[in-house]
Amino acid sequence: MNRALSSNLGYPRIGGGREWKKALEAFWAGKLQETELVSRMEEIRLNHLRTQQASGIDLIPVNDFTFYDHMLDTAAMFGLVPGRFGYEGGEVPLSAYFAMARGSEGAPACEMTKWFNTNYHYIVPELNGAEPQLTVNKPLLAYREAKLRLGIEGKPVLIGPYTFLKLSKGYKTEHFDKLLERFVPLYARILSELEQEGAQWVQIDEPILATSLTEADMERVAFVYKKLHEAAPRLKLMLQTYFDAVDLYEQIVTLPVQGIGLDFAHGLDKNSEHLLQYGFPADKRLGVGLIDGRGIWRSDLDARLRLLHTLSPIVPYERMMIQPSCSLLHVPVTAAHETKLERTLRNALAFANEKLEELVLLTRAVNEGPAAIAAELEQSRQAVQELNASPSRNNERVQSETSRIALQPSERSRPFAERRAVQQSKWNLPFLPTTTIGSFPQTLEVRQARKHWRSGEWSQEQYEAFIREQIRTWIALQEELDLDVLVHGEFERTDMVEFFGEKLDGFAFTSNGWVQSYGSRCVKPPVIYGDVEFTKPMTVDETVYAQSLTAKPVKGMLTGPITILNWSFVRDDIPRETVAYQIALALRREVEALERAGVEMIQMDEPALREGLPLKREDWQKYLEWSVLAFRLATSTVKDTTQIHTHMCYCEFHDIIDSIRALDADVISIETSRSHGELMHSFEEHTYDHGIGLGVYDIHSPRVPSVDEMVRMIDRALAVLDPELFWINPDCGLKTRGVDETIAALRNMVAAAKQYREQSLKPV
Incomplete structure (x- = not known):
């Protein structure tokens, strides 16, 4: 032709x-x-x-x-x-x-x-x-x-x-x-x-x-x-x-x-x-x-x-x-x-x-x-x-603040070792504390409730009452399971990025803009089409309500600026770096609102940080520098006693360990159950000196691992990590899992942690 x-x-x-x-x-x-x-x-x-x-x-x-x-x-x-x-x-x-x-x-x-x-x-x-x-x-x-x-x-x-x-x-x-x-x-x-x-x-x-x-x-x-x-x-x-x-x-x-x-x-x-x-x-x-x-x-x-x-x-x-x-x-x-x-x-x-x-x-x-x-x-x-x-693309207030990014605070007031001491005193958590990554099963009942609310069949009051009932049920379940740090379950959230985009200016949402993430898992990414701006608190009500139901700490759950960026369809008229800073400054205001409301464990997840790496290694450093800065802009203004957590997925840790350490999160959890051996090898070569939780079971499978299997996972991790800094958790959120398998797996996870604690306390 x-x-x-x-x-x-x-x-x-x-x-x-x-x-x-x-x-x-x-x-x-x-x-x-x-x-x-x-x-x-x-x-x-x-x-x-x-x-x-x-x-x-x-x-x-x-x-x-x-x-x-x-x-x-x-x-x-x-x-x-x-x-x-x-x-x-x-x-x-x-x-x-x-x-x-x-x-x-x-x-x-x-x-x-x-x-x-x-x-x-x-x-x-x-x-x-x-x-x-x-x-x-x-x-x-x-x-x-x-x-x-x-x-x-x-x-x-x-x-x-x-x-x-x-x-x-x-x-x-x-x-x-x-x-x-x-x-x-x-x-x-x-x-x-x-x-x-x-x-x-x-x-x-x-x-x-x-x-x-x-x-x-x-x-x-x-x-x-x-x-x-x-x-x-x-x-x-x-x-x-x-x-x-x-x-x-x-x-x-x-x-x-x-x-x-x-x-x-x-x-x-x-x-x-x-x-x-x-x-x-x-x-x-x-x-x-x-x-x-x-x-x-x-x-x-x-x-x-x-x-x-x-x-x-x-x-x-x-x-x-x-x-x-x-x-x-x-x-x-x-x-x-x-x-x-x-x-x-x-x-x-x-x-x-x-x-x-x-x-x-x-x-x-x-x-x-x-x-x-x-x-x-x-x-x-x-x-x-x-x-x-x-x-929407010409918000002078947002553009002015973003242009002065070098003047914004981006470091915690004290180094991690000093923060850890005051946090230990405040929280008094046991050896090998247990927690989850944030979400609990989005059952058919939860999805139908959201559908009723979005269609107008349910009033705002009905929907909020339903969400509170779910929170109350799962706080009680977590206490019964004897988890150490709880979460509210994220039942009000369709998606960890969409939820925040719906509450920030500069985002839009499609009706049918679905794309495949893995297997049959489809996501509907938000559309960042304008300048991003905070308007009002987004997560405070549900988290404060959950905390009112228990004496145990409840983590505030946020999605980090780089994950929101990488899991959205982003405007193409300005650099992605600039959009990341706009999101970070908006999230900072949410972090500060949670802290003012008494929520002083806050998890800001960055599961997509590594996936944004340029394909060329020579381009990595620039991307990592502005990604780390965005995270720190969002998290650095809190008190020393406020514990910042983060979570990452399938992370080839050795590639970016310096940048992950530079995030300066108090605790990081990493999704590793399918590649545990490779990560252990990374820790043999690199030291990580902040709090860390490696997923002890795979949430992408309906299979419920045994207590012994999880104990072996913990044992492998502690061969190369400091036990005093180690947390026990699943390797990701539990949104896609069934209720029964979730409870069974968490019960085994807590039992594995307790068994390991008992073994560690036995006299030699």
Whole structure:
């Protein structure tokens, strides 16, 4: 084809009405048979393809759909099922597939962690000496389905071998080359079979190429793609990178592939510089990642066309593929139903379907000339200009305070060792104090109550009375369980970020802006569209009420500025750092309101701090500096006796231990039950001298671990951590768990703590 092509890299799995999530959860609850689940998933998958077909996209991805996670799919395709799940070879059954993701009786789930610097979680493949085999050629089946059922010449998508292995675990670094040699023939077979089937383009995702790679890494990548080209020489491979620019550009563009996909949303400056400086091979297509696949804002089409015009002397339009910067997995399905939003904001939104329209428009503009889309260009222009000129983005009071950030207090009045002494005296907690991370089960009853309130069926008074009853019930349960530090349970909160956004200026909320976080867990991120400002206390009433019911301390529960930032869709007209400071200053006022109300244990969670790390290590320090400053701006004005807690998820602790220590939180809890061994190794190499709680059981699985199992977890932790600084807690909030399993697990957790205390007090 002698023209630019429009191409998509991946489509949201969950469906416009979250039908994917509903089917999975019905199956797990025993309400759907396996055959019914497979049938429903097929129809959802085909509908996604029909939507893209109707949009006019030239190259539609196939095999981007999954029953849980794309990394898990790849592991299953290669038969990489840990022995504890009873797999005996052949195509992996759904029972083993879901057990790897969710755990099963006596078999803990595989580790889960963040997909690069996004809020999507993937299941980490476990190699551990396994012999990979091709159990089923999933890309081939997806290609056949699209062609036979819908007449679509699909573009099969698969995770590249280098990224897949780099993100896996269970092997020694020195064995990596041998692993590559075992996996490359399997990838070669997949591609060879696709070539024989008549596939034209195959997208191989290698986002690892946008991280900091060495020359040795690049030599291995060159080996991989030489072998893959030899296996399927007539197949056109699009080597797709995303989330940032590629550093080793000169080597990457010489690889024996027919296309290179680059991110011009999050790697614009460096990728553009490389193209202008080094050119681009005449025998390849350039995948121009123009449309931000992680943001929800309407594109400035004029600016995108200017960029394409700048690149066109290097790469003619007819050798371009106009595409999103990454898979649209990370954005909601459609903005068409967001009719409740204010007009200026609504007009500035573009979710997945709208981004497909933008891709098609830009492709038309370069093929037919900008006049072909003149009306759409003007519409885009006006939408962007109106939002930027709105009062919400021009709050002089907030902007003035943020501009003086260097003058704001950002250090506690005394160092941790001195604070700890006065806090010990005040709280008089036992050795190995027990607590939870904050939330308790959001039961059907809780969700229905919120629905009644939001729909107007319940008055504000009815809803508040219901929430107080839940708080009263769970305070009593925590006392009966004999936990040492209690929480109110967060029953009034739909989501740990949305709740705060609803109470701060500068935020908006969609009706159906859902995205996948992990498995069937979907979240509806707030939209930070304007300047962020505190208006009134947000958490004081519920926390003070909970404290009135018990003599034990109750923690105030807040979400930190970096997590609110990273788990929201953020405005793109000012730096993210500036938005973080605005949020931090608003949260400071909430911390001070809690303290004035007598709440002097305050947990400010930052589970998303690490996930915001730039992909390039050389960019980490700047991000960590302003992230730590934002946390300290929010927490540093309290009294010495006020104990600040924080919580983090799946944190590769050794990477950022200095920054975590610099937060200066009195107690940190870390979500580590699926990767406990790795974290213990980190503490053998690094000292952590503040209070710390490592999750002693995995809340992402319904499995209830035994007392002995938790005692062993505590024992492993205390081999490398100071027992006097150690706390006992689950590894995350309990919102998604059932009531019975929550109570049973917490009962075992408290028993484990007491057993360990008794052992420690016995004379030697």
